[in-house]
Amino acid sequence: MNGFVAALVLSFGVIFVAELGDKSQLMALTFATRFKPWPVLVGITAATALVHAVSVGIGYGLGATLPTGWISLIAGVAFLIFGAWTLRGDELTEEEKGKAERTTGSAILAVGGAFFLAELGDKTMLATITLATQHGWFGTWLGSTLGMVVADALAILVGRLLGRHLPEKFIKYGAAVLFAIFGIWLIVEGFIKVL
Structure with missing residues (x-):
């Protein structure tokens, strides 16, 4: 197996397994209950590609790390705000509902921004940095992103299926709880890294 293919396959496998059950996967499920699937996937892909490009750059070129503790703290506070915002809720008229379903830009930005913050300093970022120190940068970036x-x-897919079969109130409270859990998780990670 040549270097590119080895880096691609290894990075794909490591990151796929690391992501199973990770907070990012739970975030994707949560966002999928609120937005159409394509904007969620586009936001995730853009944020992931950017974070993993940074990771590969660090691992391949510098061998250094970002001050991930402070980034985790900021992201944690942001997620607590997302949770409170979800609980507050908004009421849409029928016209606004139709417009919101057609609008994908704000969903892409919300999901992309949340994922970008959550992934900075996450185990998948650190794994990508580590892989990039030992393998080619492009194969590592492409494999980890994919x-x-x-x-x-x-x-x-799971979030969309749940969204069709669960009452809106249950989804609202469930999403708020998940955002709060992510926020607390990130804050704890941040304090551990800072101290």
């Missing part, structure tokens, strides 16, 4: 997107696409 591994994460495929794992999160599975969560999106």
Whole structure:
């Protein structure tokens, strides 16, 4: 197996397995209950490609790490705000509902921004940095990005199926709880890294 293919396959496998049950996969499931699947997947893909490009750059070129503790703290606070915002809720008229279903830009930005913050300093970022120190940068970047997107696409499918069969109130409270859990998780990770 040549270097590119080995880096691609290894990175895909490692990141796919690391992502199973990870907070990012749970986030994808949560977002999929609120937005159409394609904007969620586009947001995840864009954020993942960017974070993993940074990871590969660090691992391949510098061998250094970002101050991930502070990034985790900021992301954690952001997720607590997302949870409170979800609980507050918004009421849409029928016209606004139709427009919201057609609008994908804001969903892409919301999902992409949330995933970008959540992935900075995450185990998949650190795994990608480690892989990039030992393998080619392009194969590592492509494999790690694809591994994460495929794992999160599975969560999106599950989220869409749940969204069709669960009452809206249950989804709202469930999403708020998940955002709060992500926020607390990130804050704890941040404090551990900072201290």
